[in-house]
Amino acid sequence: MWMVIGMWDTSKDYRLMVAVKAVDLFRRTLESGGFRGQWKKKPALQAAGEIERILQGLTYCYMEPEDLASSPEVMEIKGKVEEIVEALGGEDWSRRFLEEAPREEREKVEENIARVRFFLNTLGNLDRRLMLGKISDPVIGVDIITGEVMSVGNHPVADKLHVCNVNAGGRSIKVVTNDLDVRENDHVAVALLPPQNFMGVTSEGMFLGVEGVLRDVDGEPGEMPRGIPLEALNETRNLVEEFLKS
Template identity: 60%
Template sequence: MWDTSRDYRFKVADKSISLFLKAVESGSLRGQWNKKLAVQMADEIKKVLQSLIYSYLEPKELTSAPEMRLIKEKGENIIEALGGEGWAELFLKEAEDKEKTEENIARIKFFLNTILKLKERIMLGKILDPIIGVDVVVGEVMSSTKHPRANRLQICNVNIGDRSIKVVTNDLKVKMGDHVAVVLLPPQNFMGITSEGMFLGTEGVLRNVKGEIGGLPKNIPLESLNEARKIVEKFIEGK
């Protein structure tokens, strides 16, 4: 019997709902969208998650449970409520405070990625590790520029297969074309720039990571995951 109440995949998913609600209630998302429906769907996802958290089902049973299909369907309903596939661009177009809007868009994207890919993480089996609650993928750095307000930080646009994300790093050696291991984390604001993840590394960023773009990185040092584990645990604890 698998102790689903201790499964970090469910813990992160549950906490991501609060992050989503904080974003949609912020007042920075302007335009024509169905806020009431988005909030309703998020509340319903939370209820379904709670039933799974205390189900004590084996991972294989969880992946075939009707609740998993419900979670995905309600996540897709939220996308429609936000304005469809191009919802983020619509919010940016109407933004009065671009930096705040970008931060809240990143929060919503983290929530949606966490919810919509929950089944894929569960399929990885019995793993009791904070890192399993988020995605670790291979990315390709598409551009790297200096942070406008911090000389010791760089802003990288990173292709992770199905989309691109923004990562703020203090490793100034990261450059266009580098293949990196990226962990998708709850967004963090660095002096006006929102970072959607963190590059993995021990003494500097790993810049020649093997694996397909968007897939799991191969043969990365296990110790490179330590900082990400701490961040995930703090997120769950609400810190």
């Protein structure tokens, strides 16, 4: 699936590069002032700053990815992610933010919540992606998982888009797709990408496919799918590259 190379240059590891950009996205999201209610903004930003410092130190460490995955630095990052979740208000932080949001701000708050989720997922699962070894490909910078479509609905204003709620293994994510053949109970492959707003609806990922969405993917929800065609990764690769350049 991916190109494997010899001596490892961590400064060009897409997992670390995407992680750095995800921290920046998270900080900008919190500083935008979109979240209301009782939560601890300053500790959350301080923890993000610590994660950024750790990532900067790892950029030129030249450690093997598998060794890096179990290093004290990466374990510290995971601990900081847990601190941020607590600072946001605990495991149900997103529900609380939505409840506090005025109706006119709900769309923006949902988009900000999706951005925070992307950050938490990207940094929280950094060790899992590093364990995949020496892979030099933009797609390794984000999680690609199996999902089970739980519901499919029409986009409120776009006839050629559907909004899907997807079981991503213990949590639900929202995916906007232009493949109108996707159905409830389909097993799909999902790239968990930086959120995109499609005319008022925020999508937390993208279904993989070649000529249409792959709808019978082998794997349990939340786990890495098996047997994905190489060409199904092309759009994910492009979107990760765009995120890094943004």
